Amino acid sequence: MELKIRTELPASLEDVPASALLDELGGPTLFDLRQPGRAPLFVSVLLHGNEDSGWNAVRRLRPRLAEASALVFVGNVEAARARRRSLPGRVDFNRVWEGGDTPEAAVAGEVADFAAAACPRLAVDVHNNTGENPPYAVLARTDPPTLALARAFSERAMLATQPRGFQTRRFARFCPAVTVEVGTVRDPASTERAASFLARLLDGAPPERDGATLSLFVTAARVTLDPEAELEPDMQRYNFRPAPAGTALTRSGGLTAWADDGSDASGEFFALQDGAAVLKRPTVLAMYTGDPESARLDCLCYFLEPIEP
Ligand SMILES: [Zn+2]
Incomplete structure (x- = not known):
């Protein structure tokens, strides 16, 4: 497994479902869509191969992503082909971001180092739940910019102290970062929710929702x-x-x-x-x-x- 870095998000990918990405990309891929002088928005999708709302949102927003300053990481395309969270016998791609000696951990380390050097203004990791949950954000720290980012997505957020090695925990070391749990894969509103949130962040406006409150929980x-x-x-x-x-x-x-x-x-x-x-x-x-x-x-x-x- 080797990280691919590409500087273009081609229009042809708009028609490619998550399960066909391995053939198109060949492996986990970081799209470097930065524009000079503009801090990028970092977005990661498909760390869990069966959770495709994030990728579907990226497909939908492709023309805007191509013009905005962004870094887009498309993670476990091998598991996505099998429509599995992760492949049997392989590690979970969202538990490897704080080290380890697996190929997934090596890719995660490379992506995190690349992103840290690019000084992203915000980082968002998009997931689906398998159970029925209201939409919520997961945070690893509670400074005001991170709370504002969480509040912009949902009125509920969870400060997660475990498990170790989840992506947001690593990214929180260098920028405001959240995981967004957008709903189940079965629910078409999940892609809609992911796309509208990312679209607002791409607009570059501060991620505030007027008058929004936040119920915060800790695990x-x-x-x-x-x-x-x-x-x-x-x-x-x-x-x-x-x-x-x-x-x-x-x-x-x-x-x-x-x-x-x-x-x-x-x-x-x-x-x-x-x-x-x-x-x-x-x-x-x-x-x-x-x-x-x-x-x-x-x-x-x-x-x-x-x-x-
Ligand atoms: Zn997930």
């Missing part, structure tokens, strides 16, 4: 599904809302809630009752997925706590 724990456990798809309705004490988080079997320091914090949040994991206290969830494969590859959900922006 209290990352929750994984125990091997024998069966998830409860109905729980998706509590994403970004408090689930009451006594709610069953699984149909059967247990979970593990991991605190930031890697310790097992399960006992703080839930207990096994009649074989299912049941909340001990009201808890805000996020990213609860109804898809068992995603739950096992990544995690089932996060537990959140509200904080003051």
